[in-house]
Amino acid sequence: MFKTILVHVDLSVHAPARIRFACAxxxxxxxxxVGAAMVGVSRAVFPNGYDCKPGTLAASCFEPLANNAKRALENFEAIVGEWNIPYEERFVSDEADNGLTRHARFADLVVISQDDPEESMPDMAVQLPEYLIMNGARPVLLVPRTDPKPDRISSVLLAWDGSKEASYAMSGALPLLRGASEVNVVALAARDEEVQEFRDQQPALLDFLRRHEISPGFHIRDLRGDTGRQLLDLAAELNAGLLVMGCYGHSRMRELYMGGASRTVLADTTIPVLLAH
Known part of the structure; x- marks a missing residue:
């Protein structure tokens, strides 16, 4: 079971849906x-927490940012008040990437939103989801910019390629897999040798999940084209409400320049995705 869930809190148009999803x-x-709102200024500027004396030049620069974080926490408190759950608020003197990464050390799961081109900076080499997945200590649950309702996730698609990243994602998703009414494991094979390798792994993988009271279906499909696109299409075909996958199993630089499953899913998913590196 998840005991501590960390959610990114800001003034984004997607924040209410993200927070409600985390509440559910x-x-x-x-x-x-735990709702964490970042001031948006490097921790190096305020190593001991945000502190600006009113009327100073520093206050004129940073106070609007601090007020935005406080407003975001007020919105968080109003939404959480609709749910009967325990919660905590964190006013974090840092930027979103480093701040969330530090606080993720003390959570079981981190909930953030998919990047939205309407709100993001497209020229950034690494966006917030990528940074957290690569540098954070916990799995990341990405809520798509379609802002789905916080319904129970009844069907899950688990992408399996035998990698450390896929195994970590599977372990991180166990509480969600146990709560689902249907779980399907899919392995995409490009060669006959990979088909045999996945068949060899199947008994151990299914035994592992069954010991956690999860009885999944297991599918081996031919890899055709873009892996990420095929995973999203399979999720739609199987009516999955959640995709679980390892992220950046190949070199991240290779995926940044050549594309890849991780980048496709991060950019194009319309369902929640749990990712781990």
Missing amino acids: LAQAHNACL
């Missing part, structure tokens, strides 16, 4: 929901 998860797992 916290309620389903009897977890404490």
Whole structure:
């Protein structure tokens, strides 16, 4: 079970849906929901916490940012008040990437939103989801910019390629897999040798999940084209409400320049995705 869920809190148009989704998860797992709002200024500027004397030049620069974080926490408190769950608020003197990464060390799961081109900076080399997945200590649950309702996740698609990243994602998703009414494991094979390798792994993988009271279906499909696109299409075909996958199993630089499953899913998913590196 998840006992501590960390959710990114800001003034984004997607923040209310993200927070409600995290609230539903916290309620389903009897977890404490921690809402973290970042000032947006590097921790190096305020190593001992945000502190600006009113009327100073520093205050004129940073006070509007601090007030935005406080407003975001007020919105968080108003939404959480609709749910019967324990919660905590964190006013974090840092930027979103480093701040969330530090606080993720003390959570079971981190909930953030998919990047939205209407709100993001497209020229950034690494966006917030990528940074957290690569540098954070916990799995990341990405809520798509379609802002789905916080319904129970009844069907899950688990992507399996035998990698450390896929195994970590599977372990991190166990509470969600146990709560689902249907779980399907899919392995995409490009060669006959990979088909045999996945068949060899199947008994151990299914035994592992069954010991956690999960009885999944297991599918081996031919890899055709973009892995990420095929996973999203399979999720739609199987009516999955959640995709679980390892992220950046190949070199991240290779995926940044050549594309790949991780980048496709991060950019194009319309369902929640749990990712781990």
